[in-house]
Amino acid sequence: MTMPDGWEMVVGLEVHTELKTNTKMFCGCANTFGADPNTNVCPICLGLPGSLPVLNVRAVELAMAIGTALHSTISPSTFHRKNYFYPDMPKDFQISQYDLPINAGGYLDLPDGSRVSIERAHLEEDTGKSTHLGGSGRIHGADRSLVDYNRSGVPLVEIVSGPDIRSSAQARTYAAELRGILIATGASDGRMEEGSMRIDANVSVRRSGEALGTRCEIKNLNSLRSLTRAIDFEAARQVELIEGGGTVRQETRHWDENLGSTSTMRVKEEADDYRYFREPDLVDLAPDQAWQDRVRDALKPMPAERRAALKGRLANPNPALLDALEVVIDLGLDSYVIAALDAGVEPDLAFARAANEIASDLDGVGNLSAESYVATLRMEQGGDLSATQAKSVLAEILANGGEPASVAQSKGFERLASGALGEVVARLIDENPDEWARYRAGDEKLAQFFIGQVMKLTKGQANGKDVIAELQTRR
């Protein structure tokens, strides 16, 4: 969306990412998604009387890694209690960093060349999860709610950007790039659909050149698509409101993906008095230089660097290739692609099989070595495997492991002897005289028709290039 003439939107994002630790922030309960309710709980994350928090070292290091990747200053920090009563919060306060966050300042450079400043990236604990019964299943109109504390105490880092974003597209790019960074640092799996990365957007509008307008906070945007749509909707709503003589009220708004609109969730109240004070059960955090250096040295290359490295391998990348490249960067599949390129695999193939086949079974990457990936692609490129067969071999290895040659053999994938292929092609020419005539007259699209038919008859065993060669000899 473009803003109406003379208007500008001002957006800052608060991204909450759950940290991919083994255990919760302050206790030894497993940090997992999808367990039966209230099975990953202990006295600490249930806030039982007498229990005390002890900080998870891995959460600290992941927070430091995020800060390092975002060019923040890793600083001595403290924990505070944010006090408010809410049933999904077992202690009725949240332990969070307040005036002294572990990561202060920083910036993120986007692929489009723009820079978004980072105000802070601090540690805090997640709350439990409520299910609402009766009514629509949303909180309003429900009769009663049920609380599961499995998520209570899961470590979060909240990354707060400056109000530097000027379009929904830029917001999307920022969120996507940040997601890549979170994955690259090992801090997060970036799975927005599971809530492991949640975005709140602060949106305001102003007439160009004027002071910042009143902002509204849109909560819990759980996909990049929601983010884009919600920002556009909200900016348009505010412009319309102001142009109609109204004023924007500072409030928290809820994005409804189905309605495609935002609505008031809660107005900032005078009663919002969180009585922050230092968490007396935790001590200060002051990572020394050696600790910071260890975290920095362990950091893998960030998306921007990897993107540049991969692009450097491509002479004239087409849009499809660039899309595949983004998927590869996003999912961290660079090593497969680089190994394939090094082995002389064509870029289109090297990127496509990673961006499609590996991407569709990420849980299986442990089963697929770069060597196996390269070997499979070389068999495909050399004609020993058809495209269908190569995909099938990769899927099998991702699912169950194995070596490409033996997997291909066990599946009965042998190159169709050229005599056998010739017979199939000859038969198809006989059965499809019209198509053959048009192909002979120069309609190259018909080649795909014949390849498709051959694949059908050979159950995918044939190699497309071999088919074309057979067609050519008969043309």
Added chain:
Amino acid sequence: MRNVRDTARDVQNGDASALSVLEESLAQIRRRNEELNVFLHVDEDGARAAANAIDGRIARGENVGALAGVPVALKDNLCQTNIPTTCSSKILEGWRPPYNATVVDRLLAAGAIPVGKTNLDEFAMGSSTENSAFGPTRNPLDTSRVPGGSSGGSAAAVAADMTPLALGSDTGGSIRQPAALCGLIGVKPSYGLVSRYGLIAFASSLDQIGPLTKTVTDAAMALEVIAGHDPLDSTSLPEPSPSLVAHVEDGVAGKRIGVVRELIDGADADVVASVERAVEALKEAGATIIELSVPEFRLGLSAYYLIAPAEASSNLARFDGVRYGLRVDGDDVTSMMEATRTAGFGEEVKRRIMLGTYALSAGYYDAYYGQALKVRTLTIDAFRRAYHQADLLLGATTPSVAFEFGSKTADPMAMYLSDVFTIPSNLSGEPAISVPFGTGEAGLPIGVQLLGPGRSEGQLFAGARVLEIADGRP
């Protein structure tokens, strides 16, 4: 009832069975508990099972630990697995913790026998044990008087010969003051020396668990068992439990002891007289006495009555009727929480929650809580300066002997003021011990207090032992 040292020795040697010691303890509880209201819960079956286990291990020639067969009373703000733990509050009635406090684990590992949970001022907020939802505890030495508080039940248990050892918690004097009023040794250890894991928090930055006993050696033995680093408490000091019993007989020869005017002024004449006699006794034992004034200690009371309620207001938020304990129904979750808390908390707890909430609230934080944290710094600095001049400090534990029921309940401020001598050590996190020294009005015991720098428990026990001997308990 024999003391801790003799009991453990006899049980270890097979001269007494843990079970027979326990039965003696249970019999005394049965005899006097109704009158004194000391125990809120007695775990007879669990204690017998534990005692039998100890006797079995002794029969097999196993090493059973330093507190073998010693019955111990636990203040009812310490969690013990599956034993009702109430903090003397209706809001926790019926709750059974699914875990042990670290101190309970350590007592059990040392062979001690937890017999039950003792009464306290609700959530440890008070100085008389009158603020219990389950009725006041009476002072065994004079049942018309309070035993002190908030660890009044624990003090009464030992004073009434129900158990030779009790654990209490001390946030502003809640071990030392009842120890003084019941004629016992009471120790507030260095902050972090004893793990707070499983102690239901009143004010986290001030709370410490410590022993109440009849002798200095007993207290040293108990503290050795419960002290030492605990990975479950982030504020736990990093070192293992110090050697303390070995220092009990070290004496005070050559030590400089500072007598602090602010820890005496305002006390009753009989209390002042006891402190003066304690000074003479220490001098006689070879200590050098120095007169000191530490004006910052007076400010401590103001700081304490903002810091402790502020932390408490947050610590007690979790009692909301959602997960455990009392629930009073309401139309929506907010009314349910409000109805539960309103019905579940007693007046003193509400008063402190209100005070603490106010001190932290927008617009008042800097003036009250923020200012109090700075005064805390002044108190710590003042202690540091005092310890340049003296090795230990001496004063009264309380301004008066045990007072009568109801004499201070109408005026909260008067009750708060009675903590003035004990509060500074909680603010600085440094250790202090109350030792009975002489008697006053109506023949009631008087406690004098020795204070020392962080981790000076060994020296404090040595000083306390000198006073113990001088007071006629060799």
Added chain:
Amino acid sequence: MPGLKREDVAHVAKLARLTMSESELDKFTVQLGQVLDHASDMNALDLDGVVATAHPFGLINVVRDDEVRPGLDHDAVMAMAPDAQDGRFAVPRILGEAP
């Protein structure tokens, strides 16, 4: 310091989730006012430049290893619940979203 007002006490009671009767409000206004008055001795001090102490001893970087430890048995957890349904803690309707 401005004196403590009855409205302040009522506001604080709301923040603390406590219901106060009219007479309790009156009583608490007086009693809390006394404590705050006593605390005014602190305000006479010049504390600029004095560092706040939130903690007696200056421990730093106390952390634990990221190792899973057994938690509580689900049934034991739910046995504590004043009201439960489907393995979850049940509460009456929630009126507003979390802040």
